[in-house]
Amino acid sequence: MLSRTASDLYWMSRYLERAENLARMLDISYSLSLMPQDGRGDGLHELAMPLLITGTLDDYLERHGELHAERLLHFFALDAANPASIYSCLGAARASAHAVRGRITADMWENINATWLEIRGIANQGLSRYGMSRFCEWIKERSHLFRGASYGTIMRNDAFRFIRLGTFIERADNTLRLLDARYEMAGDQAEAVSDGTAHAYYQWSALLRALSSFEAYTEIYRDAPGARHVAELLLLRADVPRSLRACTEEIDQILAQLPGANGRPAQRLAAEMDARLRYTGISEILDEGLHTWLTEFIPLVRQLGNAIHSSYLEAA
Structure with a gap:
């Protein structure tokens, strides 16, 4: 193509x-x-x-x-x-x-x-x-x-793969930015929502609804939405369609199906990002600091987008 x-x-x-x-x-x-x-x-x-x-x-x-x-x-x-x-x-x-x-x-x-x-x-x-x-x-x-x-x-050809690739790159970036913004907005109450802080509760509930994940949250967790469980759902759950993990998993699989050796830098970066999420627990993320972790991962998505551009979308 x-x-x-x-x-x-x-x-x-x-x-x-x-x-x-x-x-x-x-x-x-x-x-x-x-x-x-x-x-x-x-x-x-x-x-x-x-x-x-x-x-x-x-x-x-x-x-x-x-x-x-x-x-x-x-x-x-x-x-x-x-x-x-x-x-x-x-x-x-x-x-x-x-x-x-x-x-x-x-x-x-x-x-x-x-x-x-x-x-x-x-x-x-x-x-x-x-x-x-x-x-x-x-x-x-x-x-x-x-x-x-x-x-x-x-048809399930390269056209289909590039269409899907664009969707998941954009979706991964959006999920990261929305989660980071809502965490910052909740401020000191981000972790205390289960103690009855109504403002943080509505912040997290609105975020879940915005990402069509509220029903998934209520099915998996019993507690009111808070930073720990919302972050785990939106970052690490592969079965939630708009989670970061679901997006990187799809990107990794799509890139592996594209022909040619030019895409190896993008394929390698996608595989590394997917493996990092696959073997990371929410406690590790929160120990590092959710905002810190998110601001480190957002540039990785941008870097992956740049690698895809230079590998496949630039004229040789």
């Missing part, structure tokens, strides 16, 4: 996954901002969390000057001038899909093209009129439909 084609397939799926992850991030921040803040401000701090997680705070302040709820939501959802917005991600995904129209199925193309046309209509209508929660649910639904169309209609 040509590196240009592989790159378009890879980034098509990354941008779609990023749009869904942004919707999940925005939904959790919006929901928590509507709750009583218990002396923690007026909810704008919660709405500003996506700016901190994505590194777009300076860009927002340069354009808008101050934090404002309506402008914050528009900036992340429908602002065409913000390259990190959901609108821009879907536009980039559609452009990549158009470039590889002959390598994806009709069902996949129709889904992504219809999603792009519909979000343009929502942008014209306005987010306040459409509804924030409804918008986030719609984004997640469209992403699920595309993933279902991909899994159910495309």
Whole structure:
């Protein structure tokens, strides 16, 4: 497969996954901002969390000057001038899909093209009129439909593998960043939730729901959500679809199936990351410090993405 084609397939799926992850991030921040803040401000701090997680705070302040709820939501959802917005991600995904129209199925193309046309209509209508929660649910639904169309209609060839590769790289990065942000937000109460600290309880519950893992948590654990069990679930459980371990396991298997010797650096790094998670216990992570461990692992995901790019996506 040509590196240009592989790159378009890879980034098509990354941008779609990023749009869904942004919707999940925005939904959790919006929901928590509507709750009583218990002396923690007026909810704008919660709405500003996506700016901190994505590194777009300076860009927002340069354009808008101050934090404002309506402008914050528009900036992340429908602002065409913000390259990190959901609108821009879907536009980039559609452009990549158009470039590889002959390598994806009709069902996949129709889904992504219809999603792009519909979000343009929502942008014209306005987010306040459409509804924030409804918008986030719609984004997640469209992403699920595309993933279902991909899994159910495309041949199991290299095109399929690069699509899946982009999904899991983006998902791993998002899970790490969301967990780190919520741990920092819980602050001194991060470990004390089982003692009845309502704010931390809602922080962890909202995070689990944002990553579609609340039901998995209640099935595995009896305690109220707290740092130890939530981190174990989202980092080390291979049977939880959005966990870091599940993502690295998929990436390792996908890279092993790609032909050629050029991919060995990426394959080696993926195998090392998967082995590290496979043989690490949550006590080791917490002894090191959850925030410290997460901030050390986030660059590894970026490094793996760079290795994949240089191995497969750059023109020889």
